Amino acid sequence: MENSDGQVVDLYIPRKCSATNRLITAKDHASIQLNVGDVNAEGRYTGSFATYALCGFVRREAEADDSINRLATEDGYLKNVFSYQK
Numbered sequence: 001m002e003n004s005d006g007q008v009v010d011l012y013i014p015r016k017c018s019a020t021n022r023l024i025t026a027k028d029h030a031s032i033q034l035n036v037g038d039v040n041a042e043g044r045y046t047g048s049f050a051t052y053a054l055c056g057f058v059r060r061e062a063e064a065d066d067s068i069n070r071l072a073t074e075d076g077y078l079k080n081v082f083s084y085q086k
Contacts, residue, residue: 012026014026015031015033015053016053017031017054017057017058018051018067018071019055019070020058022055022057024053028055030055030056030060031053031054031055031056031059032053032059033051033052033053033054034052034053035050035051035052036052036072036077037049052071054067
C-alpha cells in the first residue's frame with residue numbers, strides 16, 4: 001500500500017518464487033534469495049546483479065539446482081547447461 005506521497009508503507013511485502021511464482025510467506029524459513037552478479041570481460045564485478053528467490057517447496061523437492069540453471073540460462077548467464085525435453 002502507498003501513501004499520498006507515493007511511498008510504500010506496508011510492514012511486510014511478500015516475495016514470489018522465481019521458479020514457481022508461489023508466494024514466499026514469512027514462515028517459509030527454507031526459502032533463499034540468491035544474487036548473481038554481472039562481470040565484465042576482465043572478470044570484475046560491474047555493480048549490477050540478477051536476483052532469484054526460491055521457495056522452500058522447490059528446495060524440498062530437490063529442484064533448486066535445475067531451477068537456478070533454467071533461470072540463469074534464460075537470463076544469459078549460462079550456455080548449454082540446462083536441457084529439458086519439450
